[in-house]
Amino acid sequence: MKETIIPIGPYHPLQEEPEFFTLTVEGERVVDIDVRVGYNHRGIEKLSEMKTFDQSTFVIERICGICSTSHPFAYTRALEDIISMGVPRRARYIRTIIAEGERIHSHLLWLGLAGHFLGYKTVYMWAWKLREEILDVMEMLSGNRNNYAMFKPGGVRRDIKAADLPVALGKLDSIIPTLEMLRKAVLEDPVLHARTQGIGVLSKQDAIDFSALGPTARASGVARDVRKDCPYGAYDEVEWDMIVTANGDVFDKLVVRIGEVFESVRIMKACLLNLPRGEIDAGIADIPPGEGIGHIEAPRGETFHYVRSDGTNRPVRHKVRAPTFMNLPTFKTTVKGATLSDATIILAAIDPCYCCTERMAVRDPEGRTLGDGYDLIRLSQEKTARIKRKMGNK
């Protein structure tokens, strides 16, 4: 059969970052995929090297709006690694609270978008409505909905007020029943089972070979989590479980992410309840010459920062590796052999800063346009409607 190449991207009206996929399809089957990134390049590493250590914290917060805690967290840990110093206990707890709040809102955001791609607008709206509650908590604790600016080398910038603790705990308690309902609605829905089970399978061996990270790896049975393997913050002082599933399909990624939301609520509550008293900032004056690494578990996987200092007030080299960079190549195995209508959710399943389906155009070899990006989402939504009808008839 003749191969057709489908360019997806780089722009999409509903979504976030520009990225460019080239899907090669034979009929309805996807046979190959190529990813091109770089539409979002802003020269952050160079910018960070132009600024002082303190100023850099704010720049790298803007690497990603959803991971606006993970990057400063890894960066400050890299600086603390250069000095080889600890952080006050209260600061570690506050860092953990902010990081987990971010994980909850990031996973809910993904869940909503996954629902949208599958044609479940209800899940989309419910998940995003629930996410607002968490953003309220974060706004109360840090002063902003997304860019928290809580981190500084050696500690945190702001303290959590004692008066805010019961309010935050109350909000966290109040979202649990809704979360529970959302979990039931998503995980026990037969249509969703039909759409996601056995789709986009990433085997355990492939996950290891591709060095997949975060929920993508954990859904494939690779029990890898920086929070457990190399504890930082307060993760070794509170009780929580790593969620690992075996199958590696899209459904398992759903299970892992929803499970992690519950674990994050648990961690956040434990930290808020046991928030120790004391200093929040160790007060770093100078960074001595040397190099340091910092790695933490972001919502999408391990974020890694490398910083080299020559004793001045600026980093000489700052290297950032974000988790999506490692997870993107897994498309090479997961998308191959899937139908075009499943490609949308498979590409979304690793929670990349996924985007761009809209500017895609389906072209036949003569260059005639057959459809655009919305057709891809429509195909996916129609498949769900078809399955729904079929199940209704039975």
Add this chain to the structure above:
Amino acid sequence: MDIRLKALLKSLWVYHLSTGSCNNCDIEVLDCLTPRYDIERFGMLPAGSIKHADLLLITGSCNRQSVARMKRLYEQVPRPCFVVAIGECALSRGMFIHSYNCPQPLDRIIPVDVYIPGCPPKPEAIIAGMVKLLEKVKNK
């Protein structure tokens, strides 16, 4: 009042374009569509294609990769069209003003009608900006 402008008052269709942003503004734009903020009550909906849009929401610091594409998209919008710059990056490049990959701010490339500052602007601010845009359409 021009009939085309009058029609826009209750049905502005929006095309959202990220020219190298950190996602934050883009997510706040999406947030406006969800139940708590519900910008649809002003008749605003995301358009599937640029050719159906009346309004370009532009976020991000206009990096070298995206400038040419953005110009091409801007040329394809049916007139009358409006441009809204969202977030500090689109307004003045914000933190990325010294970056080698962000040569010029948005309003040097295409004309901008409404500026919404913030890093990221809250959904309330985006809605306020949109209402100001509607005022602008009304007085045109």
